[in-house]
Amino acid sequence: MHAMPPMPLLKRVQPSVWVALAWAAGAVFTFLVRLRLPGEEEPAVLAGVLIYRWDGLAMLAVATCLAVAGGRRLAGRPLFGTALLLGAAVLATTPLSVGEIPLAQFLAVDVALFFVASTRPRRTGLVAAAMALGTLVGYLGVRMLHGWNVGMSAETAVAMTVVIAWLIGNSTHQAREYAEQSRVQAAARAVTAERLRIAREMHDTVAHSIGIIALQAGAAARVIETQPVAAREALSSIENAGRETLAGLRRMLGALRQAEPEGPGYAAELAHAAPLDPALGLADVDRLAATTTAAGVRVDVRWHGEPRPLPPEIDISAYRIIQEAVTNVVRHAGTPSCRVTVDSSRTEELSIEITDDGRGVRQRGRGTGWGLVGMRERATLLHGDFAAGPRPAGGFRVTARLPVPVPVPVPVPVPVAGVRA
Secondary structure, eight states: OOOOOOOOHHHHSOHHHHHHHHHHHHHHHHHHTTSOOTTOSSOSSOOOSSTTSHHHHHHHHHHHHHHHHHHHHTTTOHHHHHHHHHHHHHHHHGGGOOSSOOHHHHHHHHHHHHHHHHHSOHHHHHHHHHHHHHHHHHHHHHHHHTTOOOOHHHHHHHHHHHHHHHHHHHHHHHHHHHHHHHHHHHHHHHHHHHHHHHHHHHHHHHHHHHHHHHHHHHHHHHHTTTOHHHHHHHHHHHHHHHHHHHHHHHHHHTTOOOOOOOSTTHHHHHHTSOOOOTTOOGGGHHHHHHHHHHHTOEEEEEEESOOOOOOHHHHHHHHHHHHHHHHHIIIIIOOSEEEEEEEOOSTTEEEEEEEEOSOOGGGSOOSOOHHHHHHHHHHHHTTOEEEEEEOTTSSEEEEEEEEOOOOOOOOOOOOOTTOOO
16 A cells, blocks of 8 residues: 655745746845955956846846746746746846856756756757757847957856756656656556466366366266256256356456566566465455454454355455455554455445555555555456545545346246156
């Protein structure tokens, strides 16, 4: 019963917030370097004529609005948001009276470029990086055409930050894709392994049913001449067993698909899979509860409805779901007790519920989480429903609903006129 751990606070902050913080940091740095700080004989950078005038401050205010708007557009229209940020960088540079776009004014663009490259397709990230480099080249080109001085060395350093931001974002994007691909492949291998284990259970169940049919057929063959009534009962039992087995095969084998091995670790996963005992069923739930209680976690089993015979595949799957859910409570819930409810009051379905008051899903153990996959797969193969998640009042809840086929009625012998039974 595994869930992804909650994201750290830094990862939950929206990209627009990071862009705004980067712009604010650049603006603060811009003014600080133009002041004579303690220990300096003069400011590191001389202030331009326009920076403290009303028109210069107005330009900075408009540039700030553009930067905020650009950060907000990154999620829906990343290229348009990048264009707004580039415009803000150019506009904020105008009142500074410098020959290049300083890194402080381009810091928000670098942050935005990282998010675009890490969350968007590679083509979009490349276009955003080309826009940023093109803006730098265009800014220097315009100044050179007018015969103004340019800061080529400083602008080259800014261009390097653009490339670095794109490289880091692209690497993050590739790492995320690889992790997602690995997760999907691991889930597929787990599902395939679970289906193969279910197929082995089905094989043993069918073998048991065929054995019963063979015994009944042999008995009927021996007494068909001397005890026709007993022979007829044996044949009826054979018909019932055959129809139930055929119905189970259709439900189970119709959903099972042959899968090819994936990856070098596939055979090892199957080799280390836990052996399954097809003889276990709902009749063994009380024994499971007693064993778990003796281990330190009390299991309260509640039965609703009269117990009735179930098809073998439903009986086994119901037990396996309860067993896996109780095992997860013992491993991850950190609670002294849990409740198992088995409801067979409806003839057309069997309902199962396992609840506990332990830790919520966020604090569950950091295992592989394939227990939920296996339980869901069992319910799906029987055309049932499965759900698992935290309870509103705390703790965890697992529910499964397995449809039960209508039992095949035993045919009543009809006497034929002129023939003695």
